[in-house]
Amino acid sequence: xxxxxxxxxxxxxxxxxxxxxxxxxxxxxxxxxxxxxxxxxxxxxxxxxxxxxxxxxxxxxxxxxxxxxxxxxxxxxxxxxxxxxxxxxxxxxxxxxxxxxxxxxxxxxxxxxxxxxxxxxxxxxxxxxxxxxxxxxxxxxxxxxxxxxxxxxxxxxxxxxxxxxxxxxxxxxxxxxxxxxxxxxxxxxxxxxxxxxxxxxxxxxxxxxxxxxxxxxxxxxxxxxxxxxxxxxxxxxxxxxxxxxxxxxxxxxxxxxxxxxxxxxxxxxxxxxxxxxxxxxxxxxxxxxxxxxxxxxxxxxxxxxxxxxxxxxxxxxxxxxxxxxxxxxxxxxxxxxxxxxxxxxxxxxxxxxxxxxxxxxxxxxxxxxxxxxxxxxxxxxxxxxxxxxxxxxxxxxxxxxxxxxxxxxxxxxxxxxxxxxxxxxxxxxxxxxxxxxxxxxxxxxxxxxxxxxxxxxxxxxxxxxxxxxxxxxxxxxxxxxxxxxxxxxxxxxxxxx
Amino acid sequence: xxxxxxxxxxxxxxxxxxxxxxxxxxxxxxxxxxxxxxxxxxxxxxxxxxxxxxxxxxxxxxxxxxxxxxxxxxxxxxxxxxxxxxxxxxxxxxxxxxxxxxxxxxxxxxxxxxxxxxxxxxxxxxxxxxxxxxxxxxxxxxxxxxxxxxxxxxxxxxxxxxxxxxxxxxxxxxxxxxxxxxxxxxxxxxxxxxxxxxxxxxxxxxxxxxxxxxxxxxxxxxxxxxxxxxxxxxxxxxxxxxxxxxxxxxxxxxxxxxxxxxxxxxxxxxxxxxxxxxxxxxxxxxxxxxxxxxxxxxxxxxxxxxxxxxxxxxxxxxxxxxxxxxxxx
Numbered sequence: 001x002x003x004x005x006x007x008x009x010x011x012x013x014x015x016x017x018x019x020x021x022x023x024x025x026x027x028x029x030x031x032x033x034x035x036x037x038x039x040x041x042x043x044x045x046x047x048x049x050x051x052x053x054x055x056x057x058x059x060x061x062x063x064x065x066x067x068x069x070x071x072x073x074x075x076x077x078x079x080x081x082x083x084x085x086x087x088x089x090x091x092x093x094x095x096x097x098x099x100x101x102x103x104x105x106x107x108x109x110x111x112x113x114x115x116x117x118x119x120x121x122x123x124x125x126x127x128x129x130x131x132x133x134x135x136x137x138x139x140x141x142x143x144x145x146x147x148x149x150x151x152x153x154x155x156x157x158x159x160x161x162x163x164x165x166x167x168x169x170x171x172x173x174x175x176x177x178x179x180x181x182x183x184x185x186x187x188x189x190x191x192x193x194x195x196x197x198x199x200x201x202x203x204x205x206x207x208x209x210x211x212x213x214x215x216x217x218x219x220x221x222x223x224x225x226x227x228x229x230x231x232x233x234x235x236x237x238x239x240x241x242x243x244x245x246x247x248x249x250x251x252x253x254x255x256x257x258x259x260x261x262x263x264x265x266x267x268x269x270x271x272x273x274x275x276x277x278x279x280x281x282x283x284x285x286x287x288x289x290x291x292x293x294x295x296x297x298x299x300x301x302x303x304x305x306x307x308x309x310x311x312x313x314x315x316x317x318x319x320x321x322x323x324x325x326x327x328x329x330x331x332x333x334x335x336x337x338x339x340x341x342x343x344x345x346x347x348x349x350x351x352x353x354x355x356x357x358x359x360x361x362x363x364x365x366x367x368x369x370x371x372x373x374x375x376x377x378x379x380x381x382x383x384x385x386x387x388x389x390x391x392x393x394x395x396x397x398x399x400x401x402x403x404x405x406x407x408x409x410x411x412x413x414x415x416x417x418x419x420x421x422x423x424x425x426x427x428x429x430x431x432x433x434x435x436x437x438x439x440x441x442x443x444x445x446x447x448x449x450x451x452x453x454x455x456x457x458x459x460x461x462x463x464x465x466x467x468x469x470x471x472x473x474x475x476x477x478x479x480x481x482x483x484x485x486x487x488x489x490x491x492x493x494x495x496x497x
Numbered sequence: 498x499x500x501x502x503x504x505x506x507x508x509x510x511x512x513x514x515x516x517x518x519x520x521x522x523x524x525x526x527x528x529x530x531x532x533x534x535x536x537x538x539x540x541x542x543x544x545x546x547x548x549x550x551x552x553x554x555x556x557x558x559x560x561x562x563x564x565x566x567x568x569x570x571x572x573x574x575x576x577x578x579x580x581x582x583x584x585x586x587x588x589x590x591x592x593x594x595x596x597x598x599x600x601x602x603x604x605x606x607x608x609x610x611x612x613x614x615x616x617x618x619x620x621x622x623x624x625x626x627x628x629x630x631x632x633x634x635x636x637x638x639x640x641x642x643x644x645x646x647x648x649x650x651x652x653x654x655x656x657x658x659x660x661x662x663x664x665x666x667x668x669x670x671x672x673x674x675x676x677x678x679x680x681x682x683x684x685x686x687x688x689x690x691x692x693x694x695x696x697x698x699x700x701x702x703x704x705x706x707x708x709x710x711x712x713x714x715x716x717x718x719x720x721x722x723x724x725x726x727x728x729x730x731x732x733x734x735x736x737x738x739x740x741x742x743x744x745x746x747x748x749x750x751x752x753x754x755x756x757x758x759x760x761x762x763x764x765x766x767x768x769x770x771x772x773x774x775x776x777x778x779x780x781x782x783x784x785x786x787x788x789x790x791x792x793x794x795x796x797x798x799x800x801x802x803x804x805x806x807x808x809x810x811x812x813x814x815x816x817x818x819x820x821x822x823x824x825x826x
Contacts, residue, residue: 304712325715334713342713345706352699357714359699368696 004029004064004159004190005050011058012045019045020056023216025209027159029064032181032191034201034222037211037234038431039403043194044086046211047161050192051083052076063159077104082157084148086164092137096147099136104155122153125187126180141168141290145177149184160184163194168290168457171489178204196234197460198227212236235432245443247467251279253313254451255420260310262293262300264475269308270296274477276470278420283442283452285466287459288492293475294455295337298422301453302334303327314420328357331419331450335410335426339402343409346398350390350408353397354379358416382411386437403429410438418445421452427461439465459488507812514804520797532790533783537672539790544674545744546756547782549574551681552736553760554767554774555688556729561764562692563725564705565616569609569627570733571757572634576608577601577734579638582656582741582748583646589663598738605734606727608634613726617719623726631757639750648747655749665743677743684732689771701725733757759785762810781806 005027012020020042027033037043049056052070061068063079070076073083090099097112100119116132123130128146139147145165152160162181166174178200181191193205201208202222210217210233217233231239255278264270271293278284286294299305301312303324312319317330334357336342344353355364355375363374379393386407390400397405406429413421421442427435442452456462462469463483471478471491480491515522533543553570560567584597608630615621639654648657667673692698703711704721711718736756741748759781766780767773788802 302713323715323717324712325717328715336713341707341709343710345703345710347706355699356703356710359696359703359714365696370694370696370699 002029007061009059010056013057020214029190031206034205034208035194041211042214077155080158082152083161088144090136090144095133096130096136097132100154122150142173159190161192170289170492172493198230247282251281253277254280256313258311261308262296270475272475276477278451280449281446283467285462285469286455287462287469288472290457292472294472333413333418333421335413335423337424339405339409344397347396350393351379354382385411414441414445418450423454425456510808511805518797518801520795525791525795528791528794529787533787540672543782543786546785548677548681549736549740549756550763550781551778553756554763554778555684556732557760557764560729562702562705565623567729568624569630570760572631573605573608573730573733574737574753574757575634575638577605577737578741578752579748580604581738585659594742601734601738602731606731609726609730613723617722642750656747658747675743677739685774766813
């Protein structure tokens with residue numbers, strides 16, 4: 001066996017937290033290897049060690065048969081290792097070519113013509129096409145992902161680490177991406193894909209390594225396993241049967257969106273004459289590639305951006321005529337996309353954050369006076385609801401990991417009998433059990449008469465948890481008449497007819 | 498780094514600064530305390546600094562909680578003092594004092610309002626706009642007391658003086674403690690309770706800490722910003738007014754000896770706890786009063802107190818704003 005990467009007994013501690021313990025990874029050269037596990041299983045940490053971004057506390061590793069110890073990422077890059085993080089490191093204001101070269105410029109002076117020629121050759125090898133002088137902000141998520149891969153090739157990487165590469169892509173774009181990766185592998189490269197999407201593993205990868213809770217669980221050829229077994233290995237216990245939900249067909253409308261048009265930040269229409277309804281008790285998922293207008297739709301619903309035209313009716317109220325504060329009073333609750341920036345005040349304690357958005361409502365306030373005791377209790381309850389791990393509710397929010405902040409924010413959104421729950425990627429940073437908990441919490445509120453609108457870029461999540469799925473593509477809302485993955489996938493890229 | 502290590506560095510630096518200035522540090526420290534707290538007379542002098550520093554400190558503190566760096570307290574202090582002096586001279590008696598103080602609050606608020614509006618509506622930074630407003634306040638008030646409001650019976654650029662019998666009464670004699678101190682203490686306690694106990698106080702701090710999250714929490718962040726700036730200005734104006742009716746009895750060119758700027762240090766040292774404004778303002782007041790004594794007694798240049806203050810603020814800032822370790826996910 002010709003191993004490209006061989007990691008033995010890797011351990012990593014962050015303070016008192018043991019993030020990795022005795023982890024092994026063997027990746028055969030010229031294959032696509034899947035590294036799977038839940039959020040917090042240690043996948044990204046392990047890859048960052050391989051990439052030289054952080055240092056292992058214990059263990060050793062070899063790259064292409066040579067013992068390796070990288071002082072930093074530059075060392076790893078020299079050894080032929082490249083990594084694409086989950087959050088792309090593309091600078092939107094620079095051109096595609098500048099982004100490609102950034103940090104790996106050919107010399108002290110740059111001959112753009114020569115550089116562009118080499119860039120074009122690289123792209124052609126992969127079957128990509130780029131307008132090199134265009135600003136990177138014009139790229140679609142799929143285009144950005146392709147540019148990231150070219151960045152690795154530009155740096156002559158032979159071992160490529162891709163962290164959740166399809167998180168932002170439509171099913172069609174994901175398939176195309178794996179097509180390119182297979183081509184790279186055929187040319188002799190080695191690819192490690194960090195993912196939690198089992199269908200991708202089964203379909204495209206040759207071997208799979210499973211981590212759980214920072215520990216090595218198993219490694220085996222994909223051909224010798226199946227999705228059910230993998231899921232069980234990842235979670236550590238048999239998956240419970242999905243919650244059974246029945247939504248009455250004839251339930252009255254809770255929310256009606258009629259001919260809604262919303263401006264995007266470039267001045268174009270980001271949401272175009274959207275019309276749809278949400279019934280009482282229903283959980284509706286909005287599928288779509290990132291940037292299809294989901295963000296602007298939520299902003300319009302929440303009241304942070306003005307409508308160009310159209311109506312939003314919640315029960316008997318014309319929602320669009322009311323301020324954000326009034327909408328909150330009517331029972332709108334948001335699980336925001338960016339919890340750091342929009343959901344919490346990081347330097348504040350959990351206790352103070354518990355009241356954010358609910359600060360005017362009893363029992364958290366009596367008239368205009370803050371009720372400390374009620375807020376204290378509320379904070380505890382919000383933290384308990386989805387098992388937020390924290391070091392005391394007087395600790396600052398910034399001391400919590402992202403996943404735990406998300407649990408707290410979800411707990412807060414469901415705290416005071418919500419009427420309409422707007423959840424933007426509610427499962428972000430959550431493991432499988434916690435995701436299920438949060439959706440169960442949403443179901444519970446829906447049974448009491450609320451409704452929920454969920455945006456996710458993960459179609460499988462929506463298929464699993466939502467009663468109905470609508471699709472956004474280029475600001476247009478369509479309503480597929482089937483829950484078939486392929487049908488919805490076609491709606492997502494706008495080729496449904 | 499541990500807090501104690503930083504404190505040790507602070508003490509070391511202050512000690513070193515005094516040695517460099519050619520003084521015996523122990524003696525100097527003793528005269529500093531003697532000169533500021535050692536006698537009734539010294540204490541009265543320190544109080545004269547402490548009161549305006551405390552109220553102006555509240556003004557800066559309040560704006561900081563709303564996410565605004567109000568460098569303009571100096572200007573608001575000046576217009577407040579000027580307006581109050583003019584009103585109190587026209588309306589002798591206790592009614593004149595009250596009307597004068599209220600007028601000063603309005604003047605301070607109006608002086609701060611443009612900075613808040615520009616920040617909230619146009620995104621212009623309040624530091625720039627308030628510095629400009631400081632300059633305008635300083636020059637205009639000087640022109641006013643050099644011209645139409647000048648006391649014709651005096652040489653300098655000053656208004657006439659209020660009859661000492663008609664000034665703000667003392668609440669304590671020997672050392673004389675003015676009622677202004679009581680007002681200052683009430684301000685600190687009022688702000689402390691308001692920020693900590695009321696929904697508007699909570700919303701103001703949310704808007705200051707994270708305007709985006711505050712907006713999604715139903716808070717009208719721009720409105721809160723404008724209002725906070727105006728209130729901060731009003732407090733600054735009252736600080737100036739009290740300085741007139743409690744201590745100076747008149748307004749003159751160069752009225753504020755930089756109280757508005759020192760108040761920035763007072764508020765920064767207090768961090769997020771308004772009650773710390775008391776020791777913080779006391780520290781500044783003691784150094785302001787005591788530095789005159791050490792100049793006379795120990796031959797240490799007065800400027801050394803600024804060096805000491807500067808060092809202290811830097812060190813305290815390093816302690817206060819140290820990072821909370823964040824857990825890895």
